[in-house]
Amino acid sequence: MSYHLIIGDKLYSSWSLRGALALELAGAPYEETLIKLNQPDTRARLLAYSATGKVPLLKTEHGIIADSLAIAEYLNEQHPEAQLWPADITARAQARSACAQMHSGFFALRGAMPFDLSRDEALESVALDVQVDIDRIVALWAECRLAAKDSGSFLFGKPSLVDAFFAPVAVRLRTYRVEVPAEAAAYIETIYNWPAFQAWQKAGLAEREG
Template sequence: MSLVLCIGNRNYSSWSLRAWLAMKLSGAACETLRIPLYQADSRARLLQASPTGKVPALRSPHGVIWDSLAIVEYLADTHPDAKLWPEDVAARAFARAMCAEMHSGFAALRSALPMDMRRDAAPVSLEPSVQADIERICTLWRECLDRFGGDGPFLFGMPSAADAFYAPVASRLLSYRVELPDPARAYVQTIREWPAFVEWRDAALVEKEVIEA
């Protein structure tokens, strides 16, 4: 059985983007099944793809793996040569911690600045809670680049699972024209030019579905 990654709309589904970028990093041969969200048949199709009715979900020879972080760990186990996590113990621990924080945190930013790759306009204002999330992310990026980035330009020098997890944030900061300190601005530009991210974004921009809310 080959790998099949089930994703939502490329324009909107940040969690799908994370898993897809990790898949690209792994080098695994994989088909992509896109299930547009918020359509009349979306729920039924999603439940066929995943026990949670959510994306992403990975169909594998070992069963269905749901949740983006679990997919990353599965790919790291099955494709160790791809080095999705840094080899250095301290760097790997930091990478896993920052991905876990992304996975469970930053609710204010997610709510106020939902991913929309077609958007190119600043928000009317940023609530203090959103600004606090952005400042925390910029601090994480700066610390990671200073401690582990080496010659860069990615968080751990070469692209890793951490970049896959924070790419949707970089996309949001671009779409909403958020003002950033220089290190964060440079990192966002790195993501913007990452060939895997460009491939996803180009496909997102030609999608027809529009989700108003």
């Protein structure tokens, strides 16, 4: 099976990171095309692949899959051997719930703390709605850990799609120097030690240097 992933800048595109991590979890080889965002020709280049004009996009034998959550579920169906969701039904339900909450929420945090792998500076002040989002994320991670049935330092023990979805959040909390409880800090460290994330991070930082 052949895949072609269309992404934005690795330095700045958090949703592209989710799609790439999902593919890495699936163990599926894929071709990658990077389209630089916020350029005069960005939209035209993206529309050549999909009417959404957004990244990530996954070209498959079944057509173009748009949106990182749809990509994740498609890969789960195509690669059941990879066990992209937790095996336990209760843990799996919680993992899907956490991904959905991330996918459709936390707008205050996203707006105030744009994704930038190269950043290393705290906000001058944290607005109340941003702090509410941070507190909810920390609580959500703790809920995931409580529901986990497998041992390991990822949210449900072994790396899964839920970690792909929260990796960009871990980056935001690290790069904006947000103080979090020890358990959340340990999870952020787990993401930063994840080889699949490290490869993306290295490539993203190289974009800035280039």
